[in-house]
Amino acid sequence: MLQINHISFSYDKNEDIKQVDFSLQKGKNLAVIGESGCGKSTLLKLIYGLYDLKEGQMFWKGSEILGPKFHLIPGMPYMKYLAQDFDLMPYISVSENVGKYLSNFYPEEKKERIAELLEIVEMTEFANIKAKYLSGGQMQRVALARVLALEPEVLLLDEPFSHIDNFRKNSLRRKLFAYLKSKNITTIVATHDSTDVLSFADEVLVMQNGKIVARNSPLELYNKPTSKYVASLFGDVNEIPGFYFNQKENQLLYPHQLKIVKNSNLKVTVSNAYFRGNHYLIEAHYPEGVLFFENENHLQTQNVLFLSQK
Numbered sequence: 001m002l003q004i005n006h007i008s009f010s011y012d013k014n015e016d017i018k019q020v021d022f023s024l025q026k027g028k029n030l031a032v033i034g035e036s037g038c039g040k041s042t043l044l045k046l047i048y049g050l051y052d053l054k055e056g057q058m059f060w061k062g063s064e065i066l067g068p069k070f071h072l073i074p075g076m077p078y079m080k081y082l083a084q085d086f087d088l089m090p091y092i093s094v095s096e097n098v099g100k101y102l103s104n105f106y107p108e109e110k111k112e113r114i115a116e117l118l119e120i121v122e123m124t125e126f127a128n129i130k131a132k133y134l135s136g137g138q139m140q141r142v143a144l145a146r147v148l149a150l151e152p153e154v155l156l157l158d159e160p161f162s163h164i165d166n167f168r169k170n171s172l173r174r175k176l177f178a179y180l181k182s183k184n185i186t187t188i189v190a191t192h193d194s195t196d197v198l199s200f201a202d203e204v205l206v207m208q209n210g211k212i213v214a215r216n217s218p219l220e221l222y223n224k225p226t227s228k229y230v231a232s233l234f235g236d237v238n239e240i241p242g243f244y245f246n247q248k249e250n251q252l253l254y255p256h257q258l259k260i261v262k263n264s265n266l267k268v269t270v271s272n273a274y275f276r277g278n279h280y281l282i283e284a285h286y287p288e289g290v291l292f293f294e295n296e297n298h299l300q301t302q303n304v305l306f307l308s309q310k
Helices: 040-048 094-098 107-120 136-148 166-182 194-200 218-223 228-232
Strands: 002-009 017-024 029-033 055-060 079-082 154-158 186-191 203-208 211-216 238-240 251-253 258-261 266-275 280-286 289-295 304-309
Touching: 002 040, 017 040, 017 055, 017 211, 029 040, 029 166, 029 194, 040 079, 040 154, 040 186, 079 136, 094 107, 094 136, 107 136, 107 166, 136 154, 136 166, 166 194, 186 194, 194 218, 203 218, 203 228, 211 218, 211 228, 238 289, 258 289, 266 289
Parallel strands: 029 186, 029 203, 079 154, 154 186
Antiparallel strands: 002 017, 002 055, 203 211, 238 251, 258 304, 266 280, 266 304, 280 289
C-alpha cells in the first residue's frame, strides 16, 4: 500500500502542497486532476522522492519514501516517473532507448521485452529510428515504453498522453492501462483529460491550490460533484439557481442533463449552436447568464425555449 500522511511542501515561502493525505492499494489506478498549477506534478515528484517534504511522511509497503537529502541519486528504485520532458537520448534508436535499463546478459530476452513494449505503445515500425527524428507524440510513446521496461511496483505518469494524436490516444490508453492491471502495477496519473479519469481510474483525487478538495470513484464524482470546480473538470457544466426547479440549492447540471419542454420556469434564448458530431451543443442566455444544453438538431439563434432537468 502507498500511504501519504499529511504532507506539505513549498518551493519558496508559499505552500504548494498543503496537508495532502491519502492511501492507495497495490495495483490500483489513481487519477489526480485539477486546473493548471494546482500541484498535480509537484505531488508526483514528491512521491517519487525528487524533493524533501516540509511536513508529513510517505510510505510504500511500510518503507518510508525519502527525498534527495537521504539519497545520492534522487528517486525511489521501485518506482518510475514519467515527466513531461521525456528525457530520451536523441542519437540512439527507439529500441535502444526502451532497452536502456534492461540487462545485456540475456540478449534474446531483452530483444523480446523491447518488442513487447513497442507493441503496447504502437511504435514497432519505428524500432530502428533515432529518437531525434520522432515527433513529440512518438517521443512520448517511447518514453512510456521505457518506464515500463523494468516493471516498476509504482508508476507515476504526468500528463502521459498530452502530445499524442487523438486518433491514436484511445487505443493507446486501452492497451497501456490493461497492461498495468495485468501486471498489478500501482499507478498514479496526473492529468487534465477527463477520459483518463472516467474510463480507467479506480479512484480520483481532485486538487485545487495544493489541497485535495474531493476524493471518490469516477462515477460518484461525475454524478455527484461537490462543487462547480469539480464538475467543470469533466466538461461544460451549468450552475443554475434552484428556484428554477423548485429546489432550495443551486443545481449543477451537465448539458446532457437538460431537455427542451413545452413550458417550464427556465426560459432561455438561443445564442449559438456548436456541432459535436452526434448532437449540437447549444449556448443560450437566461436572466442569470449563459448556460449550455445538448440537442439532436441545430437550433436557430434568437429562438426562445423552455428547459427542464431530465
